[in-house]
Amino acid sequence: MKLEELAGKCGQWLKGSGPESDIVISTRIRLARNLADFPFVRRASDDEKVQIVKMLRGRIAKLPQWEQTAFWDVEELEELDRQFLVERQLMSRELADSDGDRAVVIDPQERFSLMINEEDHLRIQVICSGLDLESAWEQINALDDALESKLSYAFHEQFGYLTACPTNVGTGLRVSVMLHLPALVITREIEKVFRSLQKINVAVRGLYGEGSQFMGDFYQISNQVTLGRSEQELMDTVREVVPRIVEYERRARFFLLKESEQDLHDEVSRAFGILCTAKKISSEETLHYLSKVRMGVNLGLIRSVDILTINKLFVHTQPAHIQKLRGKHLSVADRNIERASYLQSHLTPKRDSEEG
Amino acid sequence: MKCQHCERPATFHITELTEPTGPHIVHLCEEHARIYLSQGSEPPAPNTLAGILAKQLQLDQTAEQLAKQDKKTCPVCGITFAEFRKVGRLGCAYDYECFKEELEQLLVNVHGSRHHQGKRPSRHVAPPDRQQELIQLRRQMQEAISREEYERAGEIRDRIRQLEEDQEQAD
Numbered sequence A: 001m002k003l004e005e006l007a008g009k010c011g012q013w014l015k016g017s018g019p020e021s022d023i024v025i026s027t028r029i030r031l032a033r034n035l036a037d038f039p040f041v042r043r044a045s046d047d048e049k050v051q052i053v054k055m056l057r058g059r060i061a062k063l064p065q066w067e068q069t070a071f072w073d074v075e076e077l078e079e080l081d082r083q084f085l086v087e088r089q090l091m092s093r094e095l096a097d098s099d100g101d102r103a104v105v106i107d108p109q110e111r112f113s114l115m116i117n118e119e120d121h122l123r124i125q126v127i128c129s130g131l132d133l134e135s136a137w138e139q140i141n142a143l144d145d146a147l148e149s150k151l152s153y154a155f156h157e158q159f160g161y162l163t164a165c166p167t168n169v170g171t172g173l174r175v176s177v178m179l180h181l182p183a184l185v186i187t188r189e190i191e192k193v194f195r196s197l198q199k200i201n202v203a204v205r206g207l208y209g210e211g212s213q214f215m216g217d218f219y220q221i222s223n224q225v226t227l228g229r230s231e232q233e234l235m236d237t238v239r240e241v242v243p244r245i246v247e248y249e250r251r252a253r254f255f256l257l258k259e260s261e262q263d264l265h266d267e268v269s270r271a272f273g274i275l276c277t278a279k280k281i282s283s284e285e286t287l288h289y290l291s292k293v294r295m296g297v298n299l300g301l302i303r304s305v306d307i308l309t310i311n312k313l314f315v316h317t318q319p320a321h322i323q324k325l326r327g328k329h330l331s332v333a334d335r336n337i338e339r340a341s342y343l344q345s346h347l348t349p350k351r352d353s354e355e356g
Numbered sequence B: 001m002k003c004q005h006c007e008r009p010a011t012f013h014i015t016e017l018t019e020p021t022g023p024h025i026v027h028l029c030e031e032h033a034r035i036y037l038s039q040g041s042e043p044p045a046p047n048t049l050a051g052i053l054a055k056q057l058q059l060d061q062t063a064e065q066l067a068k069q070d071k072k073t074c075p076v077c078g079i080t081f082a083e084f085r086k087v088g089r090l091g092c093a094y095d096y097e098c099f100k101e102e103l104e105q106l107l108v109n110v111h112g113s114r115h116h117q118g119k120r121p122s123r124h125v126a127p128p129d130r131q132q133e134l135i136q137l138r139r140q141m142q143e144a145i146s147r148e149e150y151e152r153a154g155e156i157r158d159r160i161r162q163l164e165e166d167q168e169q170a171d
């Protein structure tokens, strides 16, 4: 598989098809695992890192579920390709920027990926569309079992799965649910909602665009601790909190429709107009307006475009994606021009060909 | 306004809605914001961890005890407790035994627990001493090579292979 092939497609998790997918973008689970017979990555010599990648690559190749996966040596990728995989959420910025032998293994449908020699020897990740903890857990648990049958993990009777950072020890599990909460932001209810969730063991964090502008409509909910509770219990804390936030967002949207439908309709239509007609546009501005348009589509205020297209544009308009899709390196100014033309070709109704 | 980590102007103002401390704002320059945000869904571990550790250690130890504790060294990977405190990352699996006392207190502060619940590997877990021996032998082999003692390195390599084969057969 080539990265260019990946660029035109879109991951399974962007389909916008899972439960609550008007508000919940994705459910992601990752497991941190280490090999028992090597020092942790930070303490491993260059030679040991090479051995770790080589050994893992060999063992993974023997697993039936992994036959279709693509393997990338991160050190050999140029910066643009690394950035591309980060935007795609298939690897972390930390893996892209660190040094020494390291790799990423990717399922062609982008349902799961594996990072080798990030902070831990192994980081397994599964992403599903919408709110779907059960399916995400089922998949990652099976992947973990398969890997474990070929490897000896560092496991301690008292502390569980051992990790380089003690904040991940025990289950090594991090569940992250990404939420789109524009109405709570508009009605300025967002902080109140999160305050009302105090004492619940979850971490909430806003997501931000490329530049300096705050990109406030996306929030990620994840479990705060990893030790002392089972995987199911950790997922339960997230499973209980998310529907409550979703419910608040629905109420806020309903409130906006009831109290000021004209204003809301005006705002999302203007956002749509800018995306359809701009001749140059930054990625921040794009995210800002796409967020409004996404809500407009979900509320039936904009009907000429579907949610899958909008979800795809969130990823495809990011800097490395625009360059991969156009097949060349572009300056910031040229990217802004290409981004505007890309948006136009996907948002204006005259063409319905399946272009990327 | 200046970046919290350097002298450059802060262009990123990030609101963290972390419970239970409630929302707080972090001011950062572009470079530090990138590092900060690249941590993704992870809690900003090294800083908070260092903070928790510092507090925990100050509470129940004298300066002398602290200095002594800082010199504690893992026999397998060679990391000292002071190094762990600085970077917030452990060096190898054996550190959980070697620094057990200190870590247990830290784990209680971070997770509210010191005992794992949940999944465990289904097949037998290889005896820890075997694993540590492998880590140590690989280090010794590297050292032998760097001292150009190739005969010795060869012997160690054979021993490593033997251990690795035993392990695969046990699988």
Ligand SMILES: [Zn+2]
Binding pocket: B003, B004, B005, B006, B007, B008, B028, B029, B030, B031, B032
């Ligand atoms: Zn700075």
Ligand SMILES: [Zn+2]
Binding pocket: B074, B075, B076, B077, B078, B079, B091, B092, B093, B094, B095
């Ligand atoms: Zn160690």
